Amino acid sequence: MRGIGRIGGAVVLALLAQGGAAFSQGKLAPPSPAAPKPADPAFETARAAFEPLPEAERKALQDALVWTGDFNGVTSGSFGRRTFEAIQAFAARTRLADPASPEGRAAIRQAGETARKAARFRIEADPVSGVTVGVPEALLTRRTALPSGTRWQSADGRVTLETRAYPPDSETLEGLFERATAPVNGRRVTYRLQKPDFFVVTAETATGSSYTRYATGPQGLRGLLIGYDKALSGEVGRLVIAMANAFDPFPAAPSVAAIPSRPAPAKPVPLNPAPQAASPLPVAAPVPIAATGLAVAPGKVLAVVPEGCAGVITRDPSGLALLAVAGTRPTPLILAGGLAEGAVVALAAGAQGVSAVPGTVMRERVTAPLQPGSAGAPVFDGQGHWAGLVASYPNAPRLVAGIAPPMSLPVIPVERVSAFLASQGIALAGAATAGLAEAWPAVTGLTCR
Missing domain, CATH: 2.40.10.10 (Trypsin-like serine proteases)
Known part of the structure; x- marks a missing residue:
């Protein structure tokens, strides 16, 4: 997959949880003072064309570039170097003359939608855990109900997606974090981020990579776990990023408060x-x-x-x-x-x-x-x-x-x-x-x- 190697399978996934902070050797590093860089005319031109777009379109373009394999960040709608390089890479590969034009943006969205449909990617609510999750159904063809969530797996078992939920007071975020970071069974933690209301851990073994995220709220603890064979990184990298971007531990229930009430009919x-x-x-x-x-x-x-x-x-x-x-x-x-x-x-x-x-x-x-x-x-x-x-x-x-x-x-x-x-x-x-x-x-x- 373009632009995503082993970093894409581990550190980049962790960055999805906190907006793409700087990293070094799998750990966050404080920014170091640097001399101001000269302005990049191409970057500034692209930013001037991107930022005035409606937020929904900016996010849609980033999501499409995830699916084309060019973008490996958070679909936040914010313009930065990752978005710029993704647009440039797509334009160069497809010989797109003006990716900022309406026709160019439509071409990006269409390419992303084609890849998304090929993966049969569907964002759905998991009724067992209560989370919202994105599932590439063309790959994850096996579905199993778990006591506290749902498991999706590829036919050969080399890619797994799981959702999990713990009711209030049955588990702690700190306890889950300790277990996720413990060096067991040859697992090496490549990234860890702990906040008061969530944590992210990426790890790897000799043959596999994993991404774990848990969040806490009034409903308890809810999490997403992804594991896949390292040999499949190039093939499933964008799917893993799309799944992480789609994850919502506490989705809002559909609102019916704004629906005007109707009086009962006099008779059916x-x-x-x-x-x-x-x-x-x-x-x-x-x-x-x-x-x-x-x-x-x-x-x-x-x-x-x-x-x-x-x-x-x-x-x-x-x-x-x-x-x-x-x-x-x-x-x-x-x-x-x-x-x-x-x-x-x-x-x-x-x-x-x-x-x-x-x-x-x-x-x-x-x-x-x-x-x-x-x-x-x-x-x-x-x-x-x-x-x-x-x-x-x-x-x-x-x-x-x-x-x-x-x-x-x-x-x-x-x-x-x-x-x-x-x-x-x-x-x-x-x-x-x-x-x-x-x-x-x-x-x-x-x-x-």
């Missing part, structure tokens, strides 16, 4: 209208079916309903149904690129109207405190993009004091929903900007007679 939309003519037999009262509907076309609602309900236009074997419901209108939404694992929010109908329920998706299942009425609830990812539908809800859920606790329910990914609707001639309308607040008016509770 009936799928079977009551008979208009008098009947010698009493008419049965409406029976709730615990269903949430999402308007996808004027007068047409997408839902998951049981057999026997009138108004169903068509349905597929999974229970996904298209229904005719007068008066409903769709809202254009942004569709997610896939059902990514991580934090989500479901808009679910219930006795008190439509509510936003936070949860976590893992392996096409959502774990959330959803209540009766949640079958068919649309699920939105952390960016507010529509990612799928809750596929079912138990007919007789286990209740605690009348409330259903968090449970794991299957989710139908939005791409399967789109294919189902396309078979009925309905193309989902997209939106330039949309989120939960925009989706809310299209969600309604349903009943069945």
Whole structure:
């Protein structure tokens, strides 16, 4: 890998935790006085073009250069010598005339995205440890649940990624640091950094390299551990840096506080209208079916309903149904690129109207405190993009004091929903900007007679 040898596998990883301080022989060294260097016109020109860019674009460019193998630092958005040299290296290798132009920046981002997709790199929330982590799924194909985290490994076992968590008062940061730096089993510590709220340790053996980071917070201790065969440094170096950059020990939960509250509807939309003519037999009262509907076309609602309900236009074997419901209108939404694992929010109908329920998706299942009425609830990812539908809800859920606790329910990914609707001639309308607040008016509770 360009620019990353054994230093990239050890010291550079440590620098990710504290912004790239100076180092010498694997240890931080205080800056030494030096005579002022003459100005570098190329560096200053590149800085003048880079720094006015929005922060998100600056970070995206650095991230892309990590994936092209040219940048081995923190994706902070700050311009320095590492960023300058990475841009210059990419431009020289690809014969890019002006990397600072919009076309040049687009070329950098595209090259990074191509490499990222090839690695199938996905940033996800680990529901066991609670951390956010980046996983190159093309390499780390084996996944194992641990008592306090998750382990991902390559098929040959030569690369391992682990997350770990300790509840408050069960372990100390100092104790973990001492164990991580102890010279055992031929391990030699190549870098150590200890702060009051986190530490970073890199080490190596005769054949392997490792990176360990732990952080402390009100939820306890959470950590990331990466180990890999030294012989693979050139191949996996950028993946290791990307994993370290993506690690967030205490990610913020998706906020629903800003979502405007909606009053409960006067009554759920009936799928079977009551008979208009008098009947010698009493008419049965409406029976709730615990269903949430999402308007996808004027007068047409997408839902998951049981057999026997009138108004169903068509349905597929999974229970996904298209229904005719007068008066409903769709809202254009942004569709997610896939059902990514991580934090989500479901808009679910219930006795008190439509509510936003936070949860976590893992392996096409959502774990959330959803209540009766949640079958068919649309699920939105952390960016507010529509990612799928809750596929079912138990007919007789286990209740605690009348409330259903968090449970794991299957989710139908939005791409399967789109294919189902396309078979009925309905193309989902997209939106330039949309989120939960925009989706809310299209969600309604349903009943069945």
